[in-house]
Amino acid sequence: xxxxxxxxxxxxxxxxxxxxxxxxxxxxxxxxxxxxxxxxxxxxxxxxxxxxxxxxxxxxxxxxxxxxxxxxxxxxxxxxxxxxxxxxxxxxxxxxxxxxxxxxxxxxxxxxxxxxxxxxxxxxxxxxxxxxxxxxxxxxxxxxxxxxxxxxxxxxxxxxxxxxxxxxxxxxxxxxxxxxxxx
Amino acid sequence: xxxxxxxxxxxxxxxxxxxxxxxxxxxxxxxxxxxxxxxxxxxxxxxxxxxxxxxxxxxxxxxxxxxxxxxxxxxxxxxxxxxxxxxxxxxxxxxxxxxxxxxxxxxxxxxxxxxxxxxxxxxxxxxxxxxxxxxxxxxxxxxxxxxxxxxxxxxxxxxxxxxxxxxxxxxxxxxxxxxxxxxxxx
Numbered sequence: 001x002x003x004x005x006x007x008x009x010x011x012x013x014x015x016x017x018x019x020x021x022x023x024x025x026x027x028x029x030x031x032x033x034x035x036x037x038x039x040x041x042x043x044x045x046x047x048x049x050x051x052x053x054x055x056x057x058x059x060x061x062x063x064x065x066x067x068x069x070x071x072x073x074x075x076x077x078x079x080x081x082x083x084x085x086x087x088x089x090x091x092x093x094x095x096x097x098x099x100x101x102x103x104x105x106x107x108x109x110x111x112x113x114x115x116x117x118x119x120x121x122x123x124x125x126x127x128x129x130x131x132x133x134x135x136x137x138x139x140x141x142x143x144x145x146x147x148x149x150x151x152x153x154x155x156x157x158x159x160x161x162x163x164x165x166x167x168x169x170x171x172x173x174x175x176x177x178x179x180x181x182x183x
Numbered sequence: 184x185x186x187x188x189x190x191x192x193x194x195x196x197x198x199x200x201x202x203x204x205x206x207x208x209x210x211x212x213x214x215x216x217x218x219x220x221x222x223x224x225x226x227x228x229x230x231x232x233x234x235x236x237x238x239x240x241x242x243x244x245x246x247x248x249x250x251x252x253x254x255x256x257x258x259x260x261x262x263x264x265x266x267x268x269x270x271x272x273x274x275x276x277x278x279x280x281x282x283x284x285x286x287x288x289x290x291x292x293x294x295x296x297x298x299x300x301x302x303x304x305x306x307x308x309x310x311x312x313x314x315x316x317x318x319x320x321x322x323x324x325x326x327x328x329x330x331x332x333x334x335x336x337x338x339x340x341x342x343x344x345x346x347x348x349x350x351x352x353x354x355x356x357x358x359x360x361x362x363x364x365x366x367x368x369x
Contacts, residue, residue, distance in 0.1 A: 027274065028199035028200065028201060028274060029200060029202045029205050029273050029274050030194075030197045030198065030199060030274070031197070031198035031199055032244055032272060033205065033272040033273055034200045034204065034205050034208070036237045036240065036241055037208060037209060037237065037319075038208065039240075040233045040236055041208070041212050044233060065215075066204070066207040066208055066210075074301070
């Protein structure tokens with residue numbers, strides 16, 4: 001990442017993209033733990049406001065933040081990576097990665113895109129990739145979820161997977177600004 | 184019954200909520216604190232303080248639900264905290280390790296920490312060194328144990344969010360508070 005001072009780069013940083021996406025999906029914690037935490041948030045907030053109106057407004061802002069997170073970038077990418085791929089192709093995509101070079105790029109990798117399966121591309125069209133179609137699907141979902149992006153497909157064959165395709169998602173600048181603001 | 188089994192049993196009987204809601208809510212309050220205080224040390228302190236307030240009330244809930252008696256020593260306390268306390272509230276079981284020779288200090292190693300799932304510390308060059316994201320847990324332990332006459336000090340010594348290999352909390356027994364009524368008078 002570009003903004004790292006020399007100090008930061010000494011940390012062994014495991015990005016959240018390297019962790020299991022569905023780690024806490026469906027897991028639970030005790031209701032008491034939540035209630036205690038929430039109660040404390042209310043108490044904390046109450047100390048800093050005058051009147052109920054302001055208290056409610058502050059809690060509203062806190063809740064809003066949770067709501068926004070539920071619609072977060074990574075979550076929508078996850079959603080495409082697993083749910084959309086499963087619905088369309090009956091399998092998960094093979095990898096979801098963040099570009100190392102560019103802050104605004106994410107990649108969904110499919111080792112064997114269904115659309116490429118029965119189509120052989122002539123040599124002179126080596127750069128053509130039918131997965132452009134899938135890229136279009138992804139782009140529509142990103143746009144529709146308020147994460148406008150430019151999505152393109154690129155064949156990146158490997159030894160084992162001649163049809164391996166990378167769906168490159170380049171996120172609109174406005175989204176990154178928004179995400180920054182939300183942090 | 185072993186402590187771990189007991190923890191499982193109690194967990195089964197517990198009302199539960201979606202862990203994500205919890206994670207996001209906690210994230211929201213940490214973000215709020217970071218916004219309100221310029222200084223991460225101050226955020227740690229406030230989280231610790233919030234945890235303390237929680238711990239003071241949580242112990243009651245814990246004792247009422249588990250009906251566990253007095254621990255015979257601090258080692259047993261550690262085991263109860265890890266295998267029953269954490270299990271019951273957060274559905275995790277940190278590992279108890281590194282007891283000091285006098286058995287007054289131990290470490291809790293968190294392989295999983297539901298507070299910090301999906302969290303990335305800000306890349307501002309300070310948070311990685313200064314913020315203890317899960318610091319509220321230290322406060323919870325202090326508050327809860329104080330209510331059962333154990334004055335402890337708890338702090339994180341490492342956190343995977345900071346790039347450390349594991350997340351470790353050190354708990355130190357300072358003293359046993361002796362303001363209890365003699366048993367014969369209860």
